[in-house]
Amino acid sequence: MRRPWMLIPLILFLGLAGLFLKTLYDKKNLQDLAIDPSALPSALIGKPVPAFALPSLDEPGRTLTEQDFRGEVALVNVWATWCPTCRAEHAMFNKLASQGVTIHGVNYKDNSEAARRWLEELGNPYQLNVEDPQGSLGINLGVYGAPETFLIDADGVIHYKYIGAVDERVWADQLGPRYQALLEQASGGQP
Template identity: 40%
Template structure:
């Protein structure tokens, strides 16, 4: 009969422990959204460069009394491409969507909008990502719901899907409208 070495048992045992730990993490019931230090605070200053041929927005726009979305995006971002039709739908419903093109080449960004459409009421470029740092951006896409006073009601990291619109974005828009 072959003798079983402890070295043969160790890898499956270690793997099993990791699997159990992963299951516990997945089932802990905690909120899986990324935290936002900016939520409930005034939106940081808008410092953007012009997107040629498009209307630029500024701080006053965020505080114009109108509830709005601010969406960080880039042409090189596959999830941005996936969420784009949903942003167009929200825009067509009359929800103002403001775009911030993040660390992108202008030619690529223009081609993105030409190919997929332009849902943005106004747009600017954050070429170096400096404004994104002030906003606490984790990556693109990210979308912020801003109330009429310029307060961040919600920060959503990731692509906006139909489910996210119904479960997260619309309730935040309603909350923003009530502020």
């Protein structure tokens, strides 16, 4: 006769595996476990763009600061030429800029000559473009990697952070309505 006590580890393993699978496939738990990487929280929501003094990509010799990001509701897009997702979203930023959306760029950990060639080739949607070769501004913004886009008000306060490519859907569902609401707020409620 076999020794039944030798089956105890197998029975325990199968019982735990069954419990794990039941929990994993329970619809309620699946919704609780769903993670949207574009919705990672930012400690800077409600706070001003961090202080910085970095060169302008578009105007060599000019230094840009956080003060340059004030005066208009704007998107601040963290981008780089080494980022394939940035290339994918670039046409959308050109389209938004042509529609009057104010966009500032932060060229993140990139080569400035390559960045200038990129903008000559693909178009430049940015009203201001900060060179951040060491990534210091990106670190202070809490950037995980490019692309990331921040929505700021006319006082330079960050209201929203989006991680990933901005496309028509993201603009229509997330950034566009928030941008419009900030514009209306800045104009005293006038659309």
